[in-house]
Amino acid sequence: MKPRTLAALAVTATLAVVPSQASAAKAKKVTLIGSGSVAAQPYFLSLFKAYRTEHPNVRFVYTANGGNVGVKDVQQGKSQFAGQARTPLPSDAGTTYVKGFLDGMVVATNPANKLTSIGLPQLKDIYSGVATNWSSVAGSGLTSTISAFGRDSNGGQYQFFNTAVLGGAAPASRVTPFLSDGLVANAVAKDQAAIGYHGLAWVTKKERVLKINGIAPSAKTIGNQTYPLTRFIFFVLPTTNPNKNVQKFVDWVRTSAAAGKVLTKSGAVPAFNKKK
Amino acid sequence: MVSVAPHHEERPPRWSDRRVGILLGALVCGVLVVIAGMLVVVLHRAWPSFQHNGLAWFGPGGDVDEQIRQISLSGQSGTKDSDFTWTFHAWPLIWSTILITGGAVVIAFVTSLFVAVFAVEFAPPRMRAVLDPLIRLLASVPSVVYGLIGVLVITPFIGNHLISEGQKASVAFQIPLTGFSLLAAVLILTVMIAPLMIAIFSEGLRSVPQTWLEGSLALGVNRWRTFWKIAVRTARPALVAGTVLATARALGEAVMLAMVSGSVGFAPNPLDGLLFFVEPSRPLAATIISNSEDLSNPPMSSTLFAIASVLLVSAALLSLAGHLAKQPMKKYGVRS
Numbered sequence: 350m351k352p353r354t355l356a357a358l359a360v361t362a363t364l365a366v367v368p369s370q371a372s373a374a375k376a377k378k379v380t381l382i383g384s385g386s387v388a389a390q391p392y393f394l395s396l397f398k399a400y401r402t403e404h405p406n407v408r409f410v411y412t413a414n415g416g417n418v419g420v421k422d423v424q425q426g427k428s429q430f431a432g433q434a435r436t437p438l439p440s441d442a443g444t445t446y447v448k449g450f451l452d453g454m455v456v457a458t459n460p461a462n463k464l465t466s467i468g469l470p471q472l473k474d475i476y477s478g479v480a481t482n483w484s485s486v487a488g489s490g491l492t493s494t495i496s497a498f499g500r501d502s503n504g505g506q507y508q509f510f511n512t513a514v515l516g517g518a519a520p521a522s523r524v525t526p527f528l529s530d531g532l533v534a535n536a537v538a539k540d541q542a543a544i545g546y547h548g549l550a551w552v553t554k555k556e557r558v559l560k561i562n563g564i565a566p567s568a569k570t571i572g573n574q575t576y577p578l579t580r581f582i583f584f585v586l587p588t589t590n591p592n593k594n595v596q597k598f599v600d601w602v603r604t605s606a607a608a609g610k611v612l613t614k615s616g617a618v619p620a621f622n623k624k625k
Numbered sequence: 626m627v628s629v630a631p632h633h634e635e636r637p638p639r640w641s642d643r644r645v646g647i648l649l650g651a652l653v654c655g656v657l658v659v660i661a662g663m664l665v666v667v668l669h670r671a672w673p674s675f676q677h678n679g680l681a682w683f684g685p686g687g688d689v690d691e692q693i694r695q696i697s698l699s700g701q702s703g704t705k706d707s708d709f710t711w712t713f714h715a716w717p718l719i720w721s722t723i724l725i726t727g728g729a730v731v732i733a734f735v736t737s738l739f740v741a742v743f744a745v746e747f748a749p750p751r752m753r754a755v756l757d758p759l760i761r762l763l764a765s766v767p768s769v770v771y772g773l774i775g776v777l778v779i780t781p782f783i784g785n786h787l788i789s790e791g792q793k794a795s796v797a798f799q800i801p802l803t804g805f806s807l808l809a810a811v812l813i814l815t816v817m818i819a820p821l822m823i824a825i826f827s828e829g830l831r832s833v834p835q836t837w838l839e840g841s842l843a844l845g846v847n848r849w850r851t852f853w854k855i856a857v858r859t860a861r862p863a864l865v866a867g868t869v870l871a872t873a874r875a876l877g878e879a880v881m882l883a884m885v886s887g888s889v890g891f892a893p894n895p896l897d898g899l900l901f902f903v904e905p906s907r908p909l910a911a912t913i914i915s916n917s918e919d920l921s922n923p924p925m926s927s928t929l930f931a932i933a934s935v936l937l938v939s940a941a942l943l944s945l946a947g948h949l950a951k952q953p954m955k956k957y958g959v960r961s
Contacts, residue, residue, distance in 0.1 A: 387918065415918040417701060440702070481797035494793035496784070496803045501888060502697065503918040519694050525801045525905065526888045526915065528880075532776060539781035540803060542793075 377406065379594050384412040385419020385431035388452065388505025388548065389582045393432055395615040396602055403607070407594065416505060420444055420585050429592045430599070431585040434505045435512070445591070446583040449602055451618040453549045453571035454506055454513070454578040457534070457556040461541040463490035466560035469577060472514050475544060478521030483542060491542060498536050498545035501526035510546055513578055546578075550616025571618040582617070667934045673924070674931035677711035682931065685716035689890035693916060693928070700922035709924040715932065717892035721906035724807060724893060725882065726875045729814035734868055737819050738857070741826035746852045757827070763820035772881035775813045780804035780885055788903050796900070805887035806903040813885055814878060818871040825870065829863020830856050861954040869947035873940050876910070883911035909936055 383393070390413040397409040411432070414422075419431030420441050437446045456472065458464055464486065474480040475497055483491035499520055500507040507526075511517060527533045530547035537545040538555035545556075549566060552558055558566065561577045570576035584599045586592075602608045609622030675682055692713050699710035744756050784804025793802045833856045841851040857864075887905020890912075895901050907915070909932050919925040 414921070418918070418921045421921065478798060482794065493790055494797050494802075496801060498803075501883075501915040502694070503915060519691070522688065522690065522799060522889060522891065523797065523801045525803055525805055528883055528888075528915065532884065535776060536780075536803075536805075539777075540784055543803075 378408070379406060380408045380410060381430070381592065381595055381598065382410045382428050383419070383430045383432065383595075384414050384422045384428040385585065386416040386434045386505050386582065387413040387503065388434050388509075389416075389432040391550065392450070392452070392582065392612060392615050392617045395611050396608060399607060399611045400598060400601060403601075407598070415503070416508075423585050423587055426587070429586075430595045433583045433585045434509060434580060436581075436583075441585070443588055444585045445588045446585055447599055447603070448581045448620060449584045449599065450582055450612050450622075451571050451574070451620045452580055452582050453566045453576055453618060454509055454546055454580070455549050455552055455566050456544065456546045456559045456561060456578070457537050457552065458489075458544045458559060459537055459541045460555065460557050461491070462544075462557060464488050464557075464559060466563050468562055469514055472561075473516070476510070476515060476520045476524055477518065478523050481523065493542040496536075496540045496543040497521075497524045498533050498540075498543055499524045499526055500530065500533065500547075501528060503528070504530070506530060506546060506548060509578075509580055513580075548616060549618075568613060568618050572620065581620070664937065667930055667937060670927060671931035671934040672927070673706075674711060674713060674927040678713055682713060682715055683719060684714055685892070686714040687712070689714060689717050693890070693912075693925075696924045696928055697916070697919050697922060700919070700924045700926075706923075711924055711928075713928050713931075715909070715935075717890050718907060718909045718912050718932070719935075720892045721807075721886070722876065722908040722910075724906070725810045725814060725886065725908050726872060728807075728811040729818060729875050730868065730872050732811070733815045733819040733822055733871060734864075736815075737822035737826055737867070738864070740819075741823050741830055742852060742857065744823070745827050745830040746848065746856070760820045760823050760827075764824050766817075768817060768878055768881040771813050771817050772884035775809055775881065775885035779809045779812060780806070783809055783903060792900055792903075800889060800891050800905055801887070802900075802903055802905075803887070804903070805885055805905050807886070807893050807906055808902040810882055810886040810906075810908075813881060814875055817878070817881065818875050821874060822867045822871045825863060825867030826860070829860035829867070832863075833859045862951045865947050865950050865954070869943055872943055876936060876940055876943070878908075879910035879914045882908050883914045886911060888915060 390411065393411055397411070401407060401409075412428075413432075416431065416433040416435060419428060420433055422428035423431045423444050424442075431444075432449075433446065434452065437444075456467065462483070465488070467486070471480070471486060475486070475495055476499065480486060480495065482494055483489040486495075497520075499510065511519060525536070527536065530551045533545040533547045534551045534553050534556060537543045538553060549571070560566075564570050564576050566576050566578070571579045584595075584602070586595060586599070602612075603621050604623060606623045609619035609624075612619045612622070695710045696713065699708060703709050744753060744760075748756060781804055783806060784802075787808075788802050788804065796802060837855055837859070838851055841855055842848070846854075886907055888907045888911065889905040891904065891906055893901050893904035893906050897904065913929050913932055916925065916929060920929060
């Protein structure tokens with residue numbers, strides 16, 4: 350009984366596999382190796398998945414070891430591409446940065462807070478420890494001590510926030526660092542006096558998203574880069590002899606309508622993709 | 626007629642004792658080599674950090690988070706050894722580790738002992754049937770789950786109900802009092818390690834020879850006194866073993882503590898009174914987690930490996946201390 354069942358299974362399996370093998374045999378199997386930005390990893394994973402449905406012969410290996418390390422990996426030839434969330438530095442010699450898509454950082458407070466908009470200088474005061482009480486932030490309607498939440502130095506959002514808001518300085522010691530964007534969002538929802546920053550994809554209904562300098566974060570304002578806390582996620586390729594298949598993938602991410610849909614769904618904002 | 630002996634009787638058994646002995650021995654030696662290799666690698670990579678700081682590595686001085694930042698920055702911009710910053714004074718992290726681990730182990734020890742005594746001697750059989758598997762289940766829950774309970778329930782409660790607005794304002798320029806605190810860390814760590822202790826304590830208490838207890842009961846001594854004076858005393862080696870294991874787990878706990886301890890390189894000060902319990906800190910293991918992305922950065926990696934080696938050596942010393950403490954108890958003690 351058992352061997353017969355097995356044999357039957359084997360036959361069906363072969364029958365099912367044969368056609369797909371035949372079509373896959375046309376294109377050679379390829380593995381693309383990347384590393385870098387942790388902030389970009391969730392976007393990349395959805396992009397990889399979508400790309401594989403169109404090109405089943407391509408496999409991806411992506412190690413989220415931080416943008417700076419990813420660029421070093423590309424310089425040393427360990428990775429074929431890197432994900433990076435900051436603009437190029439002189440130390441990135443030998444690599445080419447390609448703008449992939451846009452990512453917005455959201456600043457949010459607890460719904461108990463009446464504040465609707467905040468300016469970058471005010472935000473800087475809060476995170477550098479100058480303003481410690483909500484009474485010094487007009488419009489908040491609170492008089493409690495500010496609970497400022499942020500990311501630990503592992504997070505791509507941490508570097509982005511420090512550069513964009515604090516002018517490159519580190520946040521004050523009174524800012525509580527968290528392991529992930531999701532934990533920041535959770536802490537903001539639980540503490541009435543809280544303010545926190547995280548990626549657009551992590552916004553929940555239990556927090557109030559603030560306008561920055563009067564502009565609310567949305568696909569539109571991030572897409573046309575009027576929202577101040579907007580950044581590009583870059584693909585970093587070696588300047589000489591970049592891998593053809595990687596280039597093909599990057600072009601697909603940048604231009605195809607399919608990739609645009611995937612990006613929107615995962616919380617990023619497409620920059621150059623065709624609408625349809 | 627020639628009778629042919631069955632084939633298998635002629636051949637020696639495939640897994641002879643000798644062969645098994647050699648194979649298992651080789652396997653164990655292999656494990657020992659791996660452990661020794663790990664020690665060498667960790668200490669080798671940690672060495673530059675100790676070399677540049679000397680004994681001051683363990684001492685207080687400056688803001689440890691700022692030091693970590695400078696080390697990280699120097700590693701990103703520099704390329705050779707002389708470019709790097711090394712200054713690192715780990716005292717706030719060590720102090721936090723001592724406080725959190727110590728606090729949790731002390732509380733867990735007392736409660737676990739009483740729970741184990743109850744479970745072994747006083748619980749009705751039906752309750753015991755539920756209690757034992759439950760404790761085993763709790764002992765195997767991954768620490769992240771405890772961390773989640775911490776950030777969803779414990780820290781918001783502490784932040785919203787146990788800390789007054791005045792207290793928050795009084796230290797607003799230095800540290801955050803948001804519920805992510807020593808208290809939360811100790812509480813959750815206690816819940817995490819207590820089941821492990823209870824399980825080992827119970828095993829020890831159960832293996833006390835019944836006749837010893839019966840002798841005492843026959844003399845008219847009541848159950849509580851008998852159990853406390855004879856069973857618990859005899860099971861002392863098991864108490865030590867359980868405590869050592871639980872302490873080792875507490876020392877190495879990283880993810881959960883990074884989630885609830887507040888993650889600030891601050892040394893909670895007992896002179897602050899009640900505020901002490903709600904002050905944030907960050908133990909050694911959590912520091913490795915929060916900076917793990919910098920592992921490929923030479924000075925930072927060395928600093929992180931130095932932290933790891935301190936944890937490794939403390940775990941080894943702990944184990945040794947446990948072994949030494951057990952020696953005088955062995956005479957009448959049960960094995961564990």
